[in-house]
Amino acid sequence: MSFTRTPTAARSVQFSFDGMPVQAREGDSVAAALLAAGIDRFRTTPKQGKPRLPYCMMGICFDCLLEIDGEANRQGCMVEVRDGMQVRRQDQSREVRL
Amino acid sequence: MGSPDVVVIGGGLHGCATALHCARAGLQVELLEREAVGRHASGVNAGGVRQLGRHYSEVPLSVLAMQMWRSIGDLVDDDCGFQPSGQIKVAGTEAHMEANRARVARLQTMGFAHEEVIGADELRALLPALSDGHPGALISRQDGFANPYRTTTAFRRKAQSLGVRIHEGRAATALTRDGAREGGGFRIDTAQGPLRAARVVNCAGAWAGTICAAMGEPVPIRAAAPMMTITAPMAPFVSPVVGFSGAPLSFKQFANGTVMIGGGYSGEADLDTGLTRLRHDRLAVNLRTAMDLFPVMAGARIVRHWAGVEGEMPDAIPVIGPSSTTEGLFHAFGFSAHGFQLGPVVGLLIADLIQQGRSRLNLADFAISRFRTQDET
Amino acid sequence: MKQDLVIVGAGPAGMGAAIEARRAGLSVLVLDEQSAPGGQIYRQVERVTLTETARADRLGPDYAHGAALVREFRDSGAEYLPGAMVWQIEAGKVWYLSGDRAASADAGQILMATGAIERPMTRKGWTLPGVMSAGGVQILLKSSGMIPGADTVLAGSGPLLYLIAGQILAAGGRLQAIVETVPSSRYLAAARHLPAALGTGYLSKGLAMLMGLRRKGVQIYRGVSDLEVTGRDRAEALHFRHKGQAVTLTTSLVVLHEGVIPNQQITRLTECAHDWNPAQDCFEPRTDDWGNASVPGLMIAGDGAGIGGAWAAEAGGRLAGLEAARAAGRIDTTTRDAQAAPLRARLNALIRGRGFLEVLYAPSAPVPKDDATIVCRCEEITAGQIREAVAIGGLGPNQVKSYLRCGMGPCQGRMCGPVVTAIIAEERGVSPDAIGYFRIRPPLKPIPLAAIANAEPGDG
Numbered sequence: 001m002s003f004t005r006t007p008t009a010a011r012s013v014q015f016s017f018d019g020m021p022v023q024a025r026e027g028d029s030v031a032a033a034l035l036a037a038g039i040d041r042f043r044t045t046p047k048q049g050k051p052r053l054p055y056c057m058m059g060i061c062f063d064c065l066l067e068i069d070g071e072a073n074r075q076g077c078m079v080e081v082r083d084g085m086q087v088r089r090q091d092q093s094r095e096v097r098l
Numbered sequence: 099m100g101s102p103d104v105v106v107i108g109g110g111l112h113g114c115a116t117a118l119h120c121a122r123a124g125l126q127v128e129l130l131e132r133e134a135v136g137r138h139a140s141g142v143n144a145g146g147v148r149q150l151g152r153h154y155s156e157v158p159l160s161v162l163a164m165q166m167w168r169s170i171g172d173l174v175d176d177d178c179g180f181q182p183s184g185q186i187k188v189a190g191t192e193a194h195m196e197a198n199r200a201r202v203a204r205l206q207t208m209g210f211a212h213e214e215v216i217g218a219d220e221l222r223a224l225l226p227a228l229s230d231g232h233p234g235a236l237i238s239r240q241d242g243f244a245n246p247y248r249t250t251t252a253f254r255r256k257a258q259s260l261g262v263r264i265h266e267g268r269a270a271t272a273l274t275r276d277g278a279r280e281g282g283g284f285r286i287d288t289a290q291g292p293l294r295a296a297r298v299v300n301c302a303g304a305w306a307g308t309i310c311a312a313m314g315e316p317v318p319i320r321a322a323a324p325m326m327t328i329t330a331p332m333a334p335f336v337s338p339v340v341g342f343s344g345a346p347l348s349f350k351q352f353a354n355g356t357v358m359i360g361g362g363y364s365g366e367a368d369l370d371t372g373l374t375r376l377r378h379d380r381l382a383v384n385l386r387t388a389m390d391l392f393p394v395m396a397g398a399r400i401v402r403h404w405a406g407v408e409g410e411m412p413d414a415i416p417v418i419g420p421s422s423t424t425e426g427l428f429h430a431f432g433f434s435a436h437g438f439q440l441g442p443v444v445g446l447l448i449a450d451l452i453q454q455g456r457s458r459l460n461l462a463d464f465a466i467s468r469f470r471t472q473d474e475t
Numbered sequence: 476m477k478q479d480l481v482i483v484g485a486g487p488a489g490m491g492a493a494i495e496a497r498r499a500g501l502s503v504l505v506l507d508e509q510s511a512p513g514g515q516i517y518r519q520v521e522r523v524t525l526t527e528t529a530r531a532d533r534l535g536p537d538y539a540h541g542a543a544l545v546r547e548f549r550d551s552g553a554e555y556l557p558g559a560m561v562w563q564i565e566a567g568k569v570w571y572l573s574g575d576r577a578a579s580a581d582a583g584q585i586l587m588a589t590g591a592i593e594r595p596m597t598r599k600g601w602t603l604p605g606v607m608s609a610g611g612v613q614i615l616l617k618s619s620g621m622i623p624g625a626d627t628v629l630a631g632s633g634p635l636l637y638l639i640a641g642q643i644l645a646a647g648g649r650l651q652a653i654v655e656t657v658p659s660s661r662y663l664a665a666a667r668h669l670p671a672a673l674g675t676g677y678l679s680k681g682l683a684m685l686m687g688l689r690r691k692g693v694q695i696y697r698g699v700s701d702l703e704v705t706g707r708d709r710a711e712a713l714h715f716r717h718k719g720q721a722v723t724l725t726t727s728l729v730v731l732h733e734g735v736i737p738n739q740q741i742t743r744l745t746e747c748a749h750d751w752n753p754a755q756d757c758f759e760p761r762t763d764d765w766g767n768a769s770v771p772g773l774m775i776a777g778d779g780a781g782i783g784g785a786w787a788a789e790a791g792g793r794l795a796g797l798e799a800a801r802a803a804g805r806i807d808t809t810t811r812d813a814q815a816a817p818l819r820a821r822l823n824a825l826i827r828g829r830g831f832l833e834v835l836y837a838p839s840a841p842v843p844k845d846d847a848t849i850v851c852r853c854e855e856i857t858a859g860q861i862r863e864a865v866a867i868g869g870l871g872p873n874q875v876k877s878y879l880r881c882g883m884g885p886c887q888g889r890m891c892g893p894v895v896t897a898i899i900a901e902e903r904g905v906s907p908d909a910i911g912y913f914r915i916r917p918p919l920k921p922i923p924l925a926a927i928a929n930a931e932p933g934d935g
Contacts (some may be wrong), residue, residue, distance in 0.1 A: 007196070033619075046354050051708050054611060057615060086681060
């Protein structure tokens, strides 16, 4: 899956994903910006450890959950990307201590 | 098919367990549930399997129940999701610690050793995510939690496999002594026709008071709706179930990372509709307690609040035992906020009463007659 | 401060209601989860029209109407609060989150205008990265100018599928194929609704789109069944049966769509009565002709009250705005009815054409046949597990939820709810109406614990 982008006059925005710099357009949701950047996995599922990417992009499916500026479980499709934002993948399949 | 020996009214955990134990004792049992099995308190409670901090009257029942929990699969062919994670009640002050030491001493005189006092160092080791400043805790290491709906389902299925007939969507509308029947007994009316039985067990939870009143022994039962909160998955940070001496709290993290917060703060229950309303002011207090104890909760996201309808007695212990007015009628209700762990044992004691006229544990403290008013005695 | 009317959602229905209620002098607060008015259909219409005329043109004349509607709304004097996520509604009070802060607004009346969601198209492999809903792809195109790759396959049914195909091509993109699940018999059944549809423009719009696609080399497969997406860690291929043959298309993006249904989350939360609509194969909240719900003080308008599309939603919203003004005593019944007359005429004309679409695009297989298909995406619960829960006595969605945690994850049952009801109905051989739906509890969406812990009523 890859996207090409139509030309725009929108300002460019810089943020980071798992510490890597990513360029987006002002007005992009975090989810759109990451898909445009070719990110292949936003999170892994808690139970089976399967990779997920956004499905609905309209706040319904919650498959775009990300850690944004230190806060986990945020909907990437509902948050507008901002300069300097720190976004992290949400790996929820880690070992559970009992 | 003839009349059953026993009709159980109410398809919660205690109703299903009573039916199961009666069937194991060789009795013919039918169970009436006005909605669906496990619809209210039994299906949606916090799932605590807790001996810790019980009312002294309940301790012998709770300890026997715990033995049954440890081999719950033998009883109901399912592990019920039971996790013996331990339960810890964090002390907030030295006064709490003093009370804890007194409690442990009293339990020891009763012959019970499942509760212990631990100090700040062991508490820190067991709960590394706990905030600072707590002098210690009360702990019961063999306690834990289970999945309430799965547990109720397992009891229902096992009861059914032993021949119990369960009628969902069939409410008992009236209970009368059956004069026509030789040797006494009851007629239980339902919209789908009457049932007759020699014995009736009232496991109707928050609705149990109606039956008591009809049989001339009214009880001051109150419908409570303990509120619960569950979060989105978080990185694992706590294993045992955690309570607190400073404020009501029940706190645990599941294997999938979600955190459940309760504490018995009640919303509002409507007995006519079976629906509950939340009280946000009380929820906020509950959530602040959780955040105070576990600062990591400041970053949690709440997925769901809910509440189940439960029956609660003014002295906070249930009614378990024979009717004081009506031979052949038995009660087991009023467990609000602490009935789940007792699930396996109460039905066993009721089955004892029905089979042998006496139970293996003393139920005097739970007698319905304790609510008899002065002018009636 | 108490508002005469609090509206949740600023799509065509919410905006229409706000405009009419303001015209009659009501105080109106509009709480919108989005960052700008327009809803999903006119998403970010202000920015697009202002800054990128070319893109607005591509998105068509309906979008231009959206821009005019948003201007009318902005000028109406309604208080508009973007980024406000409503999480609980109680009698006369709406709780919401603004930024990270919980607040509440007191309301004389509350209008819920939260629109539609795409029907979850539960097929094997639909959880793989590289499978998206058509609405999702459209949002990428509309809001971020993102054009999917040439190997993209659109699959399912419903007018939106063709609309999006047309938009992708108009933006200079290419498509591999459209895979339509509509059985050919449906076209005959739908034909009896044709005379009504012809008068409304639905059909001519549809045909024009179809012809454009063929010219641009898009493969069109009709009447397919047994859709399945496969791939290891991402979508690699779409498989289906077409004219008796197994077909495999290699693709990295499968776009699914099977029509839209009311987003019933908020109307279930508020315990409004719902009825099953067999023609559209979905639940709808019960309303009167003015949008009054079964719960006093609550109103519902737009696609959330029943699917009708953007123009019908706007008309329904305006009607609800008039009714709110009447209920508040600002206009009398005669005035309300007089102002409503042209809106009703417009609504009736719109409804005429929909019989054709409903029959043609009824979902073809809402219940996944294969037991291994994941139904609850959050908790990874399969159709087989749900069937087993029913077999051991789970009578309804709430029992299945308690037993499996199906519907208890972060999406709160939005993605699996309709399918869980459908599976239980099928297993028990009764209508979905008798099965009902998940009980929806607050918060309406997951919100920070700290916000609720620190919430004080009246912070609005």
